Structure formats: C-alpha cells, structure tokens
Amino acid sequence: MRRRLGAATIFVGLLLLNGCTTTSLPLPVDNPPLPPDIAPSQVPAPVAAPLRSDQERRVLIARLIAPTVRDREAWAGDLHAAFSRLGIPHAPEIYCAAIAVIEQESNFQADPVVPGLPAIAWKGLEERGKKYGIPKLLIKTAMLKTSPDGRSYRQRIDALKTEKQLNALYADMIAEVPAGKQLLGGYNPVRTGGPMQVSIEFAEQFARTRPYPYPHKGDIRDEVFSRRGGLYFGSAILLDYPAPYDNVLYRFADFNAGRYSSRNAAFQSALGRLAGKPLSLDGDLLRYDRGQATAAPSGVELAARSLAGKLQMRPAEIRRDLLLEKAAQFSHSPLFNRVFKLAEQQAGRPLPRQAMPQIDLKSPKITRQLTTEWFARRVDGRYRTCLGRIEASL
Structure with missing residues (x-):
C-alpha cells in the first residue's frame, strides 16, 4: 500500500x-x-x-x-x-x-569524463616548466619516454579522459620521468575527484x-x-x-564553497552593516595559505577590530573567535553573538544567520x-x- x-x-x-x-x-x-x-x-x-x-x-x-x-x-x-x-x-x-x-x-x-583534459594537462606541465625554467621543448621530449603501462607519457596525456587517469599519470611521471621530482614533486593538479x-x-x-x-x-x-x-x-x-540552516539550499552552497560558508557569509553581511563598510560575502573570514590561517589580517578581521570598543573585545579575542570559522562553535562565540546583537539593534529587525556565498567558480574544467x-x-x-x-x- x-x-x-x-x-x-x-x-x-x-x-x-x-x-x-x-x-x-x-x-x-x-x-x-x-x-x-x-x-x-x-x-x-x-x-x-x-x-x-x-x-x-x-x-x-x-x-x-x-x-x-x-x-x-x-x-x-x-x-x-x-x-x-x-x-x-x-x-x-x-x-x-x-x-x-x-x-x-x-x-x-x-x-566522470572531463572534456578537454589533454589540453589542461599540457598547459599545467608548461606552467610548471616556466616556474622552474625548463623549456617547453625539453618537457615535450621528456614525455616521449615509455611509461609503466607501455605507452609513452605523451600518448597517455593525449588520451586522457578522466581525473583518475590524470592522477595516475602524475604519480608515474614524478617517479619515472627525468627531472620529474624537480618539476612535479609535491604537485598534483587533481584536487577533486x-x-x-x-x-x-x-x-x-x-x-x-x-x-x-x-x-x-x-x-x-x-x-x-x-x-x-x-x-x-x-x-x-x-x-x-x-548546519544551522532552515533551508537545505545553504547546505548545498556549503558543499561547493566549504563548510559553514553560508553562515559565515551572513556574519560578513552583518559585520559590514555594523562597520559601515561592505564586505565580500565569500564565507572566508581569515586569509589562508595552503589551508592554514595566516597572520596577515583579512578585511573581516580589520572590520571587527575597528569595532573592538563596541564589541568589548581585544584584538586577540577577535582573532581567537575568527579561528573557529570552519567549526560549529563559531555560531556560539562572543564575536558572532555580539556582532549580530549590535547589527540587529542598528537595523531594528532580526538579521538572517544564513546567506548565499558570492563566489565565482574558477577551474580549468569550467569553461x-x-x-x-x-x-x-x-x-x-x-x-x-x-x-x-x-x-x-x-
């Protein structure tokens, strides 16, 4: 039934x-x-x-x-x-x-098949060559070497269809190609799959x-x-x-932009309103390098510091709470709660705790x-x- x-x-x-x-x-x-x-x-x-x-x-x-x-x-x-x-x-x-x-x-x-993957792979190799001063001709010559599967590396590049194939190709090139470790060591362009x-x-x-x-x-x-x-x-x-959302749409946005990006974008909106300076609603509250927060203050941190007196928080306390931006705890932090309290008093109405991150997607796969x-x-x-x-x- x-x-x-x-x-x-x-x-x-x-x-x-x-x-x-x-x-x-x-x-x-x-x-x-x-x-x-x-x-x-x-x-x-x-x-x-x-x-x-x-x-x-x-x-x-x-x-x-x-x-x-x-x-x-x-x-x-x-x-x-x-x-x-x-x-x-x-x-x-x-x-x-x-x-x-x-x-x-x-x-x-x-x-899944990625259209145009051979061109993407060649471009990536050429860019790495420029970084280390290796001529394009030398790279192409190195790719004539026979790879572990019996084909030349050039043949494998030209036949690429999926990221799994590209990932395996890079692993072999790092291990087998002359200057492979110098050119590609610690580098693999495949970030998702x-x-x-x-x-x-x-x-x-x-x-x-x-x-x-x-x-x-x-x-x-x-x-x-x-x-x-x-x-x-x-x-x-x-x-x-x-996820502190009342609409699953924002969880889908987080999947693309990073966990809690929608919550953080709402915080950026409230902070910008309070500071009188619009902030980028990208969901990133700090500056990052290779996944680690850097000491250089972001626009968000500077805006919060400019309100330190109103927030009754020292710069170190602001930094402490911003470091929680990728965790559930940030929603309960003094910085989060005080910013929204003051911004809502200023606006005379409740403000949303979720906002769509405004991010342009950039990738060699996106045309x-x-x-x-x-x-x-x-x-x-x-x-x-x-x-x-x-x-x-x-």
Missing part, C-alpha cells in the same frame, strides 16, 4: 538533515564541543513508517535514483554503506540530498580524524576516485556536520561563468525532483 507523504514529512527530513552529526573535523582543545543545533529530542516523529531493515533502505535508495542510471542497485548499496558507516540518519529526504549532489557532479559516473567531486584534501584530513572504514591497497587519494570512497567522503562533507549560487540552486532543483519520487517509492 502506498503511504502518502505530506509537507510535514519533508519538513522532518530537513530537520534531520540539519541536525545530523556524528563527528567533525578537529576543533581547538580550549573550546569544548557544543551540542548540535537540533538535538534528537527536538525532532518530531516521522509521519511515514520507518524503514526497518537494511534491505528495505537499499531498495528505497535505488528507487530514488533516476531510472536512467546504470547499476542503480550497486550505487544504492554504496550510498547505504556510506550513511551507515558515518552514522547519518537513514531518511528518504536525506538520501535525496546526496543523490542530488551526485547527479549534479557526475550524473552517477564513478570517474570521484562521483561527488570531493576535495582530496578534505578526504585526507577526514581520514586522519576518523579511520577509513574500507580495506584498500592504495592511499586515500586513490579511494576518492572509487564509487564507494567517493560516496563515503562526499556524504561526509555534505551531511556529517551540524563558462558559474557561481556557488548557480551550483546550489541546480542541486536544489535536483533535490526537489528526488523528493517527488519519495511518495511513489514508499
């Missing part, structure tokens, strides 16, 4: 999505963990009967995936395993959030804080390009943190002008299409 799902059920799913968390990336030890934004006791009981067995859940996920996708059962199995390993609630609406991202990023291809286009840096950091649950021969970078690894790390970055907002709304549209399949699937 088909069970009818109303708006209340969809709302329940959003609440579950906003509150689910089992682990987070490391936080400063002098800031104790705070409770999730939505505690389990605050989540109403689901309207529809729960799925009781793993088999029922896998069948439902397969039905929520578009019927045109090949190997739906295999995709459903790996997505179910990712949710189970991460402790993410098994709910149709939350499955749809992950499914929407997979559709947008790869259309359910474990190793797999069916959810996960950041490899995120995957490696996440695996250091929580052991990767599957047996594997290669490193974590290699696992990102697999279906099971891509879904595991993609589900983690999308769902395995407490037209795209933004984080474009990405989030595209995924949101796919998410709502998936929600429409829930009633027919239960």
